[in-house]
Amino acid sequence: xxxxxxHLNLSDDLDISEFIPVKKEKNRETEIKTLEKVAEQSxxxxxxxxxxxxxxxxxPFKNQLNLKCRDxxxxxxxxxxxxxxxxxxxxxxxxxLALIExxxxxDLLQGYKEIIK
Numbered sequence: 669x670x671x672x673x674x675h676l677n678l679s680d681d682l683d684i685s686e687f688i689p690v691k692k693e694k695n696r697e698t699e700i701k702t703l704e705k706v707a708e709q710s711x712x713x714x715x716x717x718x719x720x721x722x723x724x725x726x727x728p729f730k731n732q733l734n735l736k737c738r739d740x741x742x743x744x745x746x747x748x749x750x751x752x753x754x755x756x757x758x759x760x761x762x763x764x765l766a767l768i769e770x771x772x773x774x775d776l777l778q779g780y781k782e783i784i785k
Contacts, residue, residue, distance in 0.1 A: 729757045
C-alpha cells in the first residue's frame with residue numbers, strides 16, 4: 669500500500685557547469701598584507717609573534733564576595749571608591765584595614781598584611 673515516489677524526470681543533457689564556482693585569481697600575499705595592515709590600525713596584534721602581544725598581568729583578585737546590603741549602601745560604597753579614585757576591591761580592602769585598626773585587632777592585622785603582600 670505504499671505509494672511510489674514521483675520521478676524527477678531529469679534529462680541527461682543537463683549542464684551543471686554554471687553551478688561550479690569560478691576561481692578568481694588573486695594575489696594572496698597582497699591580500700594578507702592588506703589584512704595585517706588594517707588589523708594593526710584597529711589595534712589587533714598578530715598571534716604569530718608572541719613578543720608583540722599585549723599581556724595583562726594576572727590579577728590577584730580572584731575570589732568573589734557577594735553579600736546583601738541595605739538600599740543605598742552599594743551606591744554609597746561605589747561613591748566612596750569613586751571619590752578616592754580606586755576600584756571596589758581596593759575600597760573594600762581599605763575599609764577592612766580601617767576597621768581592623770580602629771578596633772585594635774592586632775592578630776587580624778598581621779593576617780591582613782600577609783594576604784595583601
